[in-house]
Amino acid sequence: MKKIVRNKNVIISILCITIIVLSIGFTLVTLKLKERESNSKIYDVSIVRIQEGTAIKGGEVLPTGKNKIEDNGKTANFEFTLNYPKDTLTYIITIKNNGNLKAKIDGLAESPDYLNSNNQANTILPVIINHNDITNQELNPGEEINLTITVEFTSSGLPMTKVVPYEVSILTSCVE
Numbered sequence: 464m465k466k467i468v469r470n471k472n473v474i475i476s477i478l479c480i481t482i483i484v485l486s487i488g489f490t491l492v493t494l495k496l497k498e499r500e501s502n503s504k505i506y507d508v509s510i511v512r513i514q515e516g517t518a519i520k521g522g523e524v525l526p527t528g529k530n531k532i533e534d535n536g537k538t539a540n541f542e543f544t545l546n547y548p549k550d551t552l553t554y555i556i557t558i559k560n561n562g563n564l565k566a567k568i569d570g571l572a573e574s575p576d577y578l579n580s581n582n583q584a585n586t587i588l589p590v591i592i593n594h595n596d597i598t599n600q601e602l603n604p605g606e607e608i609n610l611t612i613t614v615e616f617t618s619s620g621l622p623m624t625k626v627v628p629y630e631v632s633i634l635t636s637c638v639e
Contacts, residue, residue, distance in 0.1 A: 504564055511557050521547040522549075556611075568599065568635055569636050572634055578594075601638055
């Protein structure tokens with residue numbers, strides 16, 4: 464009888480130890496999975512904010528502009544209204560690397576391309592659009608860069624209302 468009780472106790476002890484070892488193993492596997500999840504690579508560069516800068520009035524009416532962020536933060540869409548020579552609008556587009564991978568600004572896709580196409584630029588004369596060059600800039604995770612767009616009614620034009628549509632999209636790539 465003592466032998467049977469002893470065997471039961473040994474079996475129960477072995478089962479308890481097995482359960483404890485399995486619990487420890489499961490906990491270690493769970494920790495490893497959570498660590499891999501948190502270390503997953505995320506690539507996300509997007510426009511986070513469009514801020515109106517200065518608006519300079521060249522005549523009686525202040526120039527205005529409308530803007531919105533589209534395409535999941537990849538495109539900034541504008542509509543500028545200028546009326547008099549020397550009207551000027553400035554907008555600051557903030558681009559942020561929200562991921563955990565280093566990124567590079569490969570270029571800007573502009574529509575219509577007033578900066579590189581004389582035909583397109585002539586359609587909005589006497590208005591001129593310029594921006595700073597952020598091409599080939601690298602962004603570390605969490606880093607931001609500003610694209611400053613300036614729209615100007617040149618001083619050589621006659622007063623008239625010019626409504627100018629403009630869209631700029633960011634082209635980026637991963638640097639790793």
